Amino acid sequence: MSLVAVDVSLPSESFAMGRVLQNGLDVRIELARFVPTGESTVPYLWVESNDLAAFEAAVRKHDRVAHLTALDEHAGRTLFRVGWTITADPFLDAIVDHELLIEHGTGTAETWQFQLRSPGRENLSAFQQTLQDHEIPIEVQRVWNPTTPTSDQYGLTPKQRDALYLAFREGYFDIPRETSLSALGAELDITGQSFSRRLRRGTFALLSNTILEE
Incomplete structure (x- = not known):
């Protein structure tokens, strides 16, 4: 079994976390690095917005959110910790169930981009099938082997x-x-x-x- 990395995108409205965090606001969100588990789903977020107060108010009033705490601020971004009352999210659950890791994730009001790492192509295929079963539309943009040290077809390391x-x-x-x-x-x-x-x-x-x- 060899590691496989994949870049995917999906509409913000197509999964629960995207709907809660975007809520139609002009905001850019970046997930801090973490290992997703059923007990602690996406706890840390870097948020960049022209109206941070509106973002905080919209997220805090959602019934899926137990608390939202600002922890740090750097280069125009604010780091938040989110506590969830309801952790079920078919998209994130599929990542956990098929043993994928989130290397990076960013979102806007329209779209989320994720870089995922899978233990193998079978896990990745099963993950895609689960999303299809839940009618969650994703676009696979790139699949590659992150352990391959050689240059690619364009001469890039x-x-x-x-x-x-x-x-x-x-x-x-x-x-x-x-x-x-x-x-x-x-x-x-x-x-x-x-x-x-x-x-x-x-x-x-x-x-x-x-x-x-x-």
């Missing part, structure tokens, strides 16, 4: 691919930019300068093996 993916996801290439090199480096526990070098090398490899390749 795994670290370069991760840097490019993170920069794109966090809005580094948007106009105006929505993040900085130092913030992106912090996500990977490296300096902004190191992230910049990794991003430049990844961009060079990607261009060399795509539009510049004859």
Whole structure:
């Protein structure tokens, strides 16, 4: 059995946690790293919003939420701990039941993006079947072997691919930019300068093996 990583997306309204945390608000949520269990489902969240008070009020009044506590604030984001009164959520339950881990998760009012890790392709297939049975629509964007150390078809190393993916996801290439090199480096526990070098090398490899390749 070999590890399999997968990037998936699904509408916020299609699973319970997405509905509770978004509630139609203009907010961006990032899950802090954790191992999901039936007893402690998604306890820590980084939240970025222009109206944090509205987010707190909307979440606290929901019958699924026992408490919402602000723990820290950094770079315009607030870290919350959430206590749930009802932990049942078919999407998250399927992750636990099929022994998947959430490597990363971000959500907006419309869509959630998750990077999941599975012990094998059989578990991943069973997970997808469970979601289909519950009529939870997901879009599989990428499946790969995270333990493979070699470069991919575009000449990228795994670290370069991760840097490019993170920069794109966090809005580094948007106009105006929505993040900085130092913030992106912090996500990977490296300096902004190191992230910049990794991003430049990844961009060079990607261009060399795509539009510049004859």
